[in-house]
Amino acid sequence: MKHGRPNRRQLLQMGAAVGGSLLAGQKALALETDPRKLGQPLGPYGERSSFEKAVRWTRESKTPETGSSFTPLHDSVGILTPSSLHYERHHSGIPTIDPAKHRLVVHGLVDRPLSLSMAEIRRLPSLTRILVLECGGNSGGEWGATTGTDVQRSYGLVSGSEWTGVPLSLLLAEAGVQPRASWVIAEGADACRMMRSIPLAKAMENSLLAYGQNGEAMRPAQGYPLRLINPGWEGNTNVKWLHSLKLTDQPYMARDETSKYSDLMPDGKARIFTYAMEAKSVITFPSGGQTLPTRGLYELTGLAWSGRGRIERVEVTTNGGRTWVKAELQEPRLPIALTRFRLAWRFDGQDTIIASRAIDETGYVQPTRAALIAVRGTNSNYHYNGIKFWNVRADGRVTNVEG
Amino acid sequence: MKHGRPNRRQLLQMGAAVGGSLLAGQKALALETDPRKLGQPLGPYGERSSFEKAVRWTRESKTPETGSSFTPLHDSVGILTPSSLHYERHHSGIPTIDPAKHRLVVHGLVDRPLSLSMAEIRRLPSLTRILVLECGGNSGGEWGATTGTDVQRSYGLVSGSEWTGVPLSLLLAEAGVQPRASWVIAEGADACRMMRSIPLAKAMENSLLAYGQNGEAMRPAQGYPLRLINPGWEGNTNVKWLHSLKLTDQPYMARDETSKYSDLMPDGKARIFTYAMEAKSVITFPSGGQTLPTRGLYELTGLAWSGRGRIERVEVTTNGGRTWVKAELQEPRLPIALTRFRLAWRFDGQDTIIASRAIDETGYVQPTRAALIAVRGTNSNYHYNGIKFWNVRADGRVTNVEG
Numbered sequence: 001m002k003h004g005r006p007n008r009r010q011l012l013q014m015g016a017a018v019g020g021s022l023l024a025g026q027k028a029l030a031l032e033t034d035p036r037k038l039g040q041p042l043g044p045y046g047e048r049s050s051f052e053k054a055v056r057w058t059r060e061s062k063t064p065e066t067g068s069s070f071t072p073l074h075d076s077v078g079i080l081t082p083s084s085l086h087y088e089r090h091h092s093g094i095p096t097i098d099p100a101k102h103r104l105v106v107h108g109l110v111d112r113p114l115s116l117s118m119a120e121i122r123r124l125p126s127l128t129r130i131l132v133l134e135c136g137g138n139s140g141g142e143w144g145a146t147t148g149t150d151v152q153r154s155y156g157l158v159s160g161s162e163w164t165g166v167p168l169s170l171l172l173a174e175a176g177v178q179p180r181a182s183w184v185i186a187e188g189a190d191a192c193r194m195m196r197s198i199p200l201a202k203a204m205e206n207s208l209l210a211y212g213q214n215g216e217a218m219r220p221a222q223g224y225p226l227r228l229i230n231p232g233w234e235g236n237t238n239v240k241w242l243h244s245l246k247l248t249d250q251p252y253m254a255r256d257e258t259s260k261y262s263d264l265m266p267d268g269k270a271r272i273f274t275y276a277m278e279a280k281s282v283i284t285f286p287s288g289g290q291t292l293p294t295r296g297l298y299e300l301t302g303l304a305w306s307g308r309g310r311i312e313r314v315e316v317t318t319n320g321g322r323t324w325v326k327a328e329l330q331e332p333r334l335p336i337a338l339t340r341f342r343l344a345w346r347f348d349g350q351d352t353i354i355a356s357r358a359i360d361e362t363g364y365v366q367p368t369r370a371a372l373i374a375v376r377g378t379n380s381n382y383h384y385n386g387i388k389f390w391n392v393r394a395d396g397r398v399t400n401v402e403g
Numbered sequence: 404m405k406h407g408r409p410n411r412r413q414l415l416q417m418g419a420a421v422g423g424s425l426l427a428g429q430k431a432l433a434l435e436t437d438p439r440k441l442g443q444p445l446g447p448y449g450e451r452s453s454f455e456k457a458v459r460w461t462r463e464s465k466t467p468e469t470g471s472s473f474t475p476l477h478d479s480v481g482i483l484t485p486s487s488l489h490y491e492r493h494h495s496g497i498p499t500i501d502p503a504k505h506r507l508v509v510h511g512l513v514d515r516p517l518s519l520s521m522a523e524i525r526r527l528p529s530l531t532r533i534l535v536l537e538c539g540g541n542s543g544g545e546w547g548a549t550t551g552t553d554v555q556r557s558y559g560l561v562s563g564s565e566w567t568g569v570p571l572s573l574l575l576a577e578a579g580v581q582p583r584a585s586w587v588i589a590e591g592a593d594a595c596r597m598m599r600s601i602p603l604a605k606a607m608e609n610s611l612l613a614y615g616q617n618g619e620a621m622r623p624a625q626g627y628p629l630r631l632i633n634p635g636w637e638g639n640t641n642v643k644w645l646h647s648l649k650l651t652d653q654p655y656m657a658r659d660e661t662s663k664y665s666d667l668m669p670d671g672k673a674r675i676f677t678y679a680m681e682a683k684s685v686i687t688f689p690s691g692g693q694t695l696p697t698r699g700l701y702e703l704t705g706l707a708w709s710g711r712g713r714i715e716r717v718e719v720t721t722n723g724g725r726t727w728v729k730a731e732l733q734e735p736r737l738p739i740a741l742t743r744f745r746l747a748w749r750f751d752g753q754d755t756i757i758a759s760r761a762i763d764e765t766g767y768v769q770p771t772r773a774a775l776i777a778v779r780g781t782n783s784n785y786h787y788n789g790i791k792f793w794n795v796r797a798d799g800r801v802t803n804v805e806g
Contacts, residue, residue, distance in 0.1 A: 036495075036594040036595075036596075037594055038468045038495050038496040038594055039468060039493070039495060039496025039497040039498040039499065039593060039594060040468070040496050040497040040499070040623070041467030041468050041493075041496060041497075042459070042461045042464075042467050042468075042470055042471070042472040042491050042493060042624075043459070043461075043472065043491075043624070044458035044459050044461070044472070045458050045459065045487045045488065046459075046486060046487040046488070046489070046491075046622050046623075046624050047487070047622075047623075048486075048619065048620065048622055048623075049499075049500075049502075049620060049622070049623050049627045049628070050499075051500075051501055051502055051503075051628075052619065052620045054619065054620075055447035055448050056445070056446070056447050056448065056449075058445045058447070061445075064444030064445050065441045065442060065443070065444050065445075067445055068445070069445040069446065069447070075619070076618060076619075077529075077531065077567040077614075077615030077618060077619070078531040078565045078566075078567045078615055078617070078618050079531065079565070079618075080483075080565050080617055080618040081618050082486070082617055082618045082619045083449060083451075083485070084448045084449040084450070085448065085449070085618070085619065086449070088445050088446075088449075090442070090444075090445060092439075092441050092442060093441040093442025093443050093444060094442040094443040094444075095442040095443075096442065096443070096452075096453075097452075097454075098454055099452075099454055100454075119696070123699075123700065123701050123702060124702065125702050125745065125747055126480075126702060126704075126745065127733065128480065128481040128482065128733050128743060160618070162481045162482070162483050163481075164480040164481045190442060191439040191440055191441055191442060192439075193439075211480075212480030212481055214481070214483055214485055214617065215479060215480060215481050215482075215483040215484050215485045215488070215563070216451065216455065216457065216478070216479075216480070216485045216488065217451065217452060217455045217457075219449050219450075219451055219452070220443070220449075220450075220451075220452050221445075221446070221449050224452045225452070225454075293522070296526075297526065298526050299526060299527065299528050299529060301529075330530065330531050332735050332737065334735065340531060342528065342529065344528055
């Protein structure tokens with residue numbers, strides 16, 4: 001079997017383009033001649049190389065318990081984000097929760113209220129999904145006149161993880177949801193008791209009570225020991241440190257669904273409960289703040305995702321939008337997951353503008369910033385998904401394109 | 404879309420089986436009442452909860468630079484292994500390599516010898532694959548009369564990762580492989596210069612020069628900054644800290660393909676170059692050393708994999724082999740990757756024997772230990788893939804079944 005190898009065209013491009021640069025390396029044919037000494041021993045829980053420096057970025061703050069940290073997308077490879085680099089958005093810090101004492105309560109309009117320990121939850125039928133998680137406010141700065149200067153700071157509130165947990169529908173069936181119930185109010189055990197109202201239909205469709213992330217227990221910053229995962233919905237609805245699910249016949253109208261995480265329209269009205277994250281993409285290399293050291297062939301790459309399903313196609317322009325070509329998509333393309341796209345691209349030392357646009361399986365096409373603003377205005381902070389352009393300058397420096 | 408939800412049958416089993424135990428939880432309905440204090444702040448590179456204790460297991464050794472550490476499979480969820488818990492097998496410790504100084508040399512029977520820096524390698528067309536990696540010696544103790552007592556110590560030399568890198572075929576095309584070449588000798592930069600001979604056909608088919616693991620740079624213990632990945636082949640051939648690829652017309656007959664990693668047959672002859680890892684599976688919960696706290700419904704779960712492609716089916720017995728039922732397989736089932744299987748199972752307090760057997764897409768069925776020994780004898784240390792039985796005792800303790 002031959003999985004996902006570059007196609008013939010790519011190979012030929014490669015040969016024609018970088019053959020010279022590779023041959024130039026012949027001088028350095030001598031193998032490493034360091035003295036042979038024993039390396040580090042086996043260990044219980046490994047760490048990354050001390051040469052690796054990628055970290056989440058956080059704005060200077062006197063209240064680092066509330067705020068966001070941004071995933072270093074410019075350093076990303078593949079479709080997963082290391083748990084240590086998963087973006088954060090906390091409203092009152094990361095609580096320290098002993099899983100042996102934690103309980104999830106299911107109450108309100110149910111026939112049989114439940115209180116479950118983590119051990120009880122982990123006995124239940126589970127499933128695993130690789131999913132994208134994106135803050136509703138990701139790339140919100142792009143609404144403004146001056147758009148983000150690098151991909152981490154402007155697009156870093158998105159990450160991909162493998163989540164494992166129990167389908168919420170299963171617990172709700174156990175609790176016996178009463179006919180009058182139409183909402184599930186999810187509340188976290190953080191100091192601010194962050195809460196969101198989830199329509200019952202979503203909860204029954206594919207919400208997950210997750211306890212596992214990337215093969216181990218979920219990290220504290222992502223909701224340890226239990227998090228509500230609503231596939232494809234804005235990050236804020238994926239309530240962390242989940243300790244209560246209350247069935248009601250109306251939404252709670254919590255702070256984070258009225259004053260925040262609502263979309264102020266040009267006419268001054270606010271749309272609320274705009275949960276789904278629309279199709280979006282961004283080039284991660286080359287991207288703002290990076291420098292191409294030489295002319296020649298590079299692998300242009302980035303990430304695309306949609307809260308509504310699979311990414312069907314990603315198109316890339318390397319000439320400021322005059323023409324768009326299909327990028328190669330990493331298979332398997334999973335629904336509501338990060339999808340890596342790649343394109344062999346030759347930098348010929350000319351100033352140029354590059355960008356990507358995603359098309360998802362519903363046929364939705366990621367809009368230009370102008371098209372988005374024509375509908376939404378610029379009052380909003382949330383759900384920005386316009387096409388992101390980068391300027392590759394003649395000297396190889398990559399910068400933002402002013403909005 | 405509804406992805407991978409438990410089926411109707413499972414839900415009904417669940418309702419019938421644990422309804423009582425869930426209802427008993429009503430007493431504890433009161434929500435957490437801890438004083439509300441701010442939690443931990445945002446951070447640059449996250450860590451797991453201090454309540455999580457899973458670690459790799461290592462045999463006591465005066466030379467911890469050479470040996471193995473075992474992944475805690477009993478704590479695993481999903482199909483990925485955290486990089487920090489990926490199994491290790493080192494022959495002279497983990498070298499500390501500065502990626503800015505590291506080079507890969509491609510030489511021998513090639514028209515254009517190459518020497519590439521990591522920066523040059525990262526410019527080349529790449530791909531990403533989720534793959535299983537298993538030591539050829541994994542579960543080797545099971546050849547003996549007394550089989551392993553827990554799943555970590557007996558089966559923990561297997562892990563799953565997302566790898567990103569450059570197809571080796573692409574580099575070989577650049578180097579111009581001469582017609583006489585039929586082998587690639589891969590050598591690592593560790594003190595012992597671990598090397599293995601790879602048939603050219605494999606190198607051209609799907610070998611990968613990997614630099615990324617689970618979304619970031621590969622960990623030092625797994626070969627930082629560059630590792631040869633041979634999908635489906637015994638771990639030892641996936642040469643870590645890769646610094647040299649030499650094209651030859653014969654294998655090197657290295658220590659690790661003659662005295663080690665060869666299969667001694669009953670007649671005293673040794674099979675060498677038995678690269679592919681055959682289909683295999685093991686139940687990770689309940690497994691040896693664990694205890695079921697009560698009777699009632701549990702999710703029995705485990706992992707299956709095959710070096711030859713996708714897992715097609717996993718069958719589970721909970722009555723010592725009298726009957727076998729199909730387990731549910733986590734989708735997507737990726738070729739040559741860990742595949743999670745699950746089965747809702749009621750423990751009724753009777754002593755019983757449980758086991759799993761994997762069938763891969765080639766139709767190969769994981770054999771019993773007896774069937775394996777009938778062909779291979781018991782002289783071997785490598786490539787053991789017999790069915791693993793666990794004994795669930797009446798008091799809930801899970802133990803090994805003596806071989």
